[in-house]
Amino acid sequence: MTLRPVDDSLLDVRDLQVAVGPERQPRLVVRGVSLLIQAGEIFGLLGESGSGKSMTVQAINGLLPPGARVVGGSVKFNGEELIGASSKRLSQLRGDRIGMVFQDSLTSLNPIMRIGPQVAEPLLLHHKASPRRAQALVIERLRDMGLPDTQAAVRRYAHEFSGGMRQRAAIATALISTPQLLIADEPTTALDVTVQAQILEICRRLNQELGVAILLISHDLGVLSEICTTIGVMYAGRIVETGRAQSLLQNPNHPYTRALVESMPQAGSRERRLRAIGGEPPSPEALPDGCKFHPRCAFVAAKCIGEEPLLAPVGQTRSACWVAQAGGLPPFVATRAVREISQAQQAEPAQARDVLLSATGLRRYFSVPSETLFGRHRYVRAVDGVSLELARGDTLGIVGESGCGKSTLARCLLRLIDLDAGTIAFMGRDITGLAGDELRRIRCHMQPIFQDPYASLNPRRRIADIVAEPLEVNGFDGNEISDRVYEALGLVGLSRSVGERFPHQLSGGQRQRVGIARAIVLRPALIVADEPVSSLDLSIQAQIINLMRELQERFDLALVFISHDLRLVRQLCSRIAVMFLGKVVESGPTEEVCARPRHPYTRALLASVPELGSDREHRTRALLAGDPPSPISPPSGCRFRTRCEFVRDRCIEVVPELAGSGTDHLWACHFPLLADDATIAKAVV
Numbered sequence: 001m002t003l004r005p006v007d008d009s010l011l012d013v014r015d016l017q018v019a020v021g022p023e024r025q026p027r028l029v030v031r032g033v034s035l036l037i038q039a040g041e042i043f044g045l046l047g048e049s050g051s052g053k054s055m056t057v058q059a060i061n062g063l064l065p066p067g068a069r070v071v072g073g074s075v076k077f078n079g080e081e082l083i084g085a086s087s088k089r090l091s092q093l094r095g096d097r098i099g100m101v102f103q104d105s106l107t108s109l110n111p112i113m114r115i116g117p118q119v120a121e122p123l124l125l126h127h128k129a130s131p132r133r134a135q136a137l138v139i140e141r142l143r144d145m146g147l148p149d150t151q152a153a154v155r156r157y158a159h160e161f162s163g164g165m166r167q168r169a170a171i172a173t174a175l176i177s178t179p180q181l182l183i184a185d186e187p188t189t190a191l192d193v194t195v196q197a198q199i200l201e202i203c204r205r206l207n208q209e210l211g212v213a214i215l216l217i218s219h220d221l222g223v224l225s226e227i228c229t230t231i232g233v234m235y236a237g238r239i240v241e242t243g244r245a246q247s248l249l250q251n252p253n254h255p256y257t258r259a260l261v262e263s264m265p266q267a268g269s270r271e272r273r274l275r276a277i278g279g280e281p282p283s284p285e286a287l288p289d290g291c292k293f294h295p296r297c298a299f300v301a302a303k304c305i306g307e308e309p310l311l312a313p314v315g316q317t318r319s320a321c322w323v324a325q326a327g328g329l330p331p332f333v334a335t336r337a338v339r340e341i342s343q344a345q346q347a348e349p350a351q352a353r354d355v356l357l358s359a360t361g362l363r364r365y366f367s368v369p370s371e372t373l374f375g376r377h378r379y380v381r382a383v384d385g386v387s388l389e390l391a392r393g394d395t396l397g398i399v400g401e402s403g404c405g406k407s408t409l410a411r412c413l414l415r416l417i418d419l420d421a422g423t424i425a426f427m428g429r430d431i432t433g434l435a436g437d438e439l440r441r442i443r444c445h446m447q448p449i450f451q452d453p454y455a456s457l458n459p460r461r462r463i464a465d466i467v468a469e470p471l472e473v474n475g476f477d478g479n480e481i482s483d484r485v486y487e488a489l490g491l492v493g494l495s496r497s498v499g500e501r502f503p504h505q506l507s508g509g510q511r512q513r514v515g516i517a518r519a520i521v522l523r524p525a526l527i528v529a530d531e532p533v534s535s536l537d538l539s540i541q542a543q544i545i546n547l548m549r550e551l552q553e554r555f556d557l558a559l560v561f562i563s564h565d566l567r568l569v570r571q572l573c574s575r576i577a578v579m580f581l582g583k584v585v586e587s588g589p590t591e592e593v594c595a596r597p598r599h600p601y602t603r604a605l606l607a608s609v610p611e612l613g614s615d616r617e618h619r620t621r622a623l624l625a626g627d628p629p630s631p632i633s634p635p636s637g638c639r640f641r642t643r644c645e646f647v648r649d650r651c652i653e654v655v656p657e658l659a660g661s662g663t664d665h666l667w668a669c670h671f672p673l674l675a676d677d678a679t680i681a682k683a684v685v
Contacts, residue, residue, distance in 0.1 A: 009079075010181060010213050011037040011060070016073035018055050018064065020284070026071065027284040030055050031237035033073075037230075039180070042207055042214045044228035044245065046221065046260070048537040049508065050281050052237040053217045057183050060215075061100060062090040077181070095122040099174030099212075103186035105166035109158040115142075115169050116154030122177045141172045145202060167191060167199055178210060185217045192401040192564045194624045197608035200226050219537045221264050222567075222610030225249055233257045236282055236292035243317030249612050251332050253319040255297045258332055263542040264612065265571040273549070274571065276542035280507055291322065299323045356525060356558045357390040362412055362422035368632060380631045382408040384582035386422075387658075390575075392525065395552065395559040397573030397590065399566055399605065401628055405582040406562045410530045413560065414448055415439060427525065444474055447519040451531035453511035457503040463489075464499030467518045474522065488517040491554075492547060509540035513547070520551055528560040533568065545572055566609050570594050578602045581628055581639040584658065588665030598665070598672040600644050638670065646671050 016033045019026035030052045037043045045053050058064045060075050062082065075082040077093065094100065102108040110118055119141065120134040129137070135154070142150040145168040158166055167187060174182055184203070188196040204227045206212045218224055224231055225245060232242040233256065241254035252258045262275035279296045282288060288295055291304040303322045311318045312325050323329055363386075365379040383405045390396050398406050411417045413424065415431060423432045431442055447470070450456040457466055464485050471481045486496055492513040503511055512532060519527050529548070533541040545568060552559055563569050569576060570590055577587040578601065586599040597603045604624045624643050629635055635642050641651040648671060656668040 009036060010039045010041075010077070011035075011215070012074075012076040013056075013060065014074040014076075016056065016059060016075060017071050018052075018059050018068055019071045020068045028071075029068070029237055029284050030059065033234070033237070033239055035232055035239065035242070037181070037213055037215060039213055040207065040211045041230060042203070042216060042228045044224035044231040045215065045217045045234060046219065046224055046231055047234035048219060048281050048539055050283075051234040053234055054185055056234070057185055057215060057217060061094060061098065061183060062087070063094075063100075092126070095174075095179075096126040096177045097179050097181070099177070099179040099182045101167075101170050101174050101182065101184040101187045103189055105158075105170040108170055109166060109173075111158055113157075114154065115156055115158065115161070119154075119169060119173045119176055122173065126177055137176060138172070141176050142169065145169070145172045146198060147172075167195070168202070171199070171202060175206065175212070179212065181213045181215065182206070183215045183217075186219070187216075188223055189218070189220070193566065193605060193608040193610075194401055196223070196610070198624075200610070203227055220610070221249065221260060221538065221612060225612045226610045233260070236287060237284065238292070238320070239311065240293065240320045241317055242311065247316040251315060251317075253314040253317050253324045253329065253332075254293075254321045255299050255323075255329070256293050257319075259296075259298075260538055261612065263538045265542075265545075265567040273546050274542035276546055277539040280509060280540075291320075299329060301328070354392045355389050356392045356394075356427060357388075357413065357560075358425040359389075359413060360387045360423050360425075362386045362409065362424070363420045364408055364412055364417065365420050378632050381582045381634060382631060383412060386579075386582075386584055388577055388584065388587070390526070390558050390560065392558055393552070393556045394575060395561060395573040397569035397576045398560065398562045398579060399564060399569055399576065400579035401564065403581075403628055403631065404579040405631075406579055407530055409579070410448070410528045410560065410562055414446055414528055415443070416448075440474070444470075444522050445524045446526040446528065447522060447524045449512075449515050449519050449527060449529040449532045451534060453508065453515045454503060456515060457511060459503055461502075462499065463494075463501055463503070463506070463514055466503075466514065467499070467521055470518060470522050484521050485517075488521040489514075491520065491551065492517045493543075508536055509543060512536065512540075512544055516544070516547065516551070520555065520557075523555060524557070526558045526560070528562070530562045531564070532561075534563065534565065541568065548572065566594070566605060578605065581631055581634055583639060583668065585640065585669070586667040587658070588660075592665050596665075598667040599640075599669045600646055600673065601640050602667075603673060638668075 013033060013035045016030055017028060018030035019028050021027045033056050035043065045056070047053050055068065059070050060082065070083055073083065077098065082090065116135065116138050119138045123129040123134045123137060138154060139150045142153055147153050147165060147168055161169065188199050191199065200223065203214055207214055216224065216228060228245045230242070231245045231248050232239045233254065235256050241248065241252065241257045248257065249261060252261060259277045263277060265274055277296055282292055290306050290308055292308065294300045294304040297304065301323055309320045309322045309325065311320045314324045319325065362383050364383040365381055368378045368380055370377060386409055388396065398409065400406055412419055415434065419432060423430060426442065427445060434442060467485045467488055468481050471484060486499065489496065489499060494510065494513055494517065498510065506514065533544050536544065548559065549572065551557060561569065561573055573590050575588065576590045576593050577584050578599065580601050586593060586597065586602045593602060594606060597606060629639065629642055637653050638651040638656050641647045644651070650670050654670065656670050658666040658668045660666040
């Protein structure tokens, strides 16, 4: 299919203003945004949560939430004014000439409709296509999206798809009418790096082959760097810098953009701390005078406090910064941080460390209903023979795609669920069969940090009471509870006044700090953190990672850090374990595993991580196709073999065991990759 011819100027947004709240006291959440998207361009919109990105694109599409309204500005699509257009006209454009992909594909897909009719709906509504023609186009588009077995996929429901499959179905729905513009609002935020890479590749291919212009909203610099031609950076409802993607990321001319680049962990530097941005974005109700970034800016001048700057050319970008426009910003030198691990640490054998936690042969299966009345009983093999060790004060990162068993393993280690097989030794004691008061006493020394801080905090209790709860359960007296609660809040950077608030009154970063305070208030020896920063902005991520490092060093904490973001794992963790379909397929010192991966799955995970820099096209790419096999009926032999480019007959017949070459770098592969970086794409056969 080909696109309808258009002028070069496809979307022209001028001085857009969006307000919320009562008419008498409106609060501007979008304050004069202007942007221009050409036909065939990929424009990235970057900024922290609350900067106004989503409100901007919702105003463009006429999909503002209740209570929000456009109070000024112009939005022209192909020269046609959309502000003030009728609902009927906007409905004609949406799904036909303008496609939309939302962040949460599960909520954007109808749970009671099969996938096929949902994807076909724009064709039936806008083009009056026959059901037969629509069905054929749906199958073709889903196949283009890389969905396996499209004939069966069209008959399934959204809940039967993985997150990556749902997102691809949502993109197929947005593209079925071959729109001229695709608006994608955080389409990869909650996805694994492998699925994220697949989605970005699909977007790049659609842009190159069909000429679809894309407006991509994200808070991840790496994602925008991968595919965008132009980037606009938003802060406090305005665009504060814009320019060609590589020019803006390599030589940013606004302090906020510089701070975002600095806060992103990247390979190459040896600093121990991420350069986090202090504080948080201002609330629309309490915007500071002058430049809205000046309370967090390291280059603030007197003029910044009294007068807000407008965009003006600075170098190869346009920047809204008085200091930059006056030539006062120093040259930008990116100092992206990755934790430095000494050679002594890397070479230290497992036997020489003071082992705190030792898990051997852990197995946990979950029963699922039979497909037929008299069918064979089936099990999800969530954790299937996992062994690992963790020393006092050490940090173990566990990585892998969704569904590989990371969270189940975490619950097993914390004894939140019982094992089917295996043993767990903690602080020199076998805790596998402990229960009741004995288990509760052990749990004083091991604490969790959960992925969603809001869901894990009681919304009806004040913060001080939430943090105090572990102390109350374990019999501490009142005076000691109060002292420890406010000490813990202080350690995580929260004031005493926060203790009197409720969770809904805090930002996402503050809520996660409360979760950390609750975890450390008992002064445990071990913390298990399950995706603790996956939903946070880059700047808040950096603050939390730095905080966890400081607490670990202060209290000699051992940390199990579960994540699908290898950049953060490489920054924080001294050791790493890579899981696939319930098994550990590679483990060892983090820098050794990341620099010289021996398992093809590890290499694919590393190759999928989006990075900054113009040399990204020359990186080794080994993007995985499709989704992991079902944990109910895993493949014979090596479980990764159905997605491996080096598969041989032995892989089909024999299960590989974890083994190494005399060090504690272990891998489960019959034909491991060569250790030489120059020949990493080859396997030993």
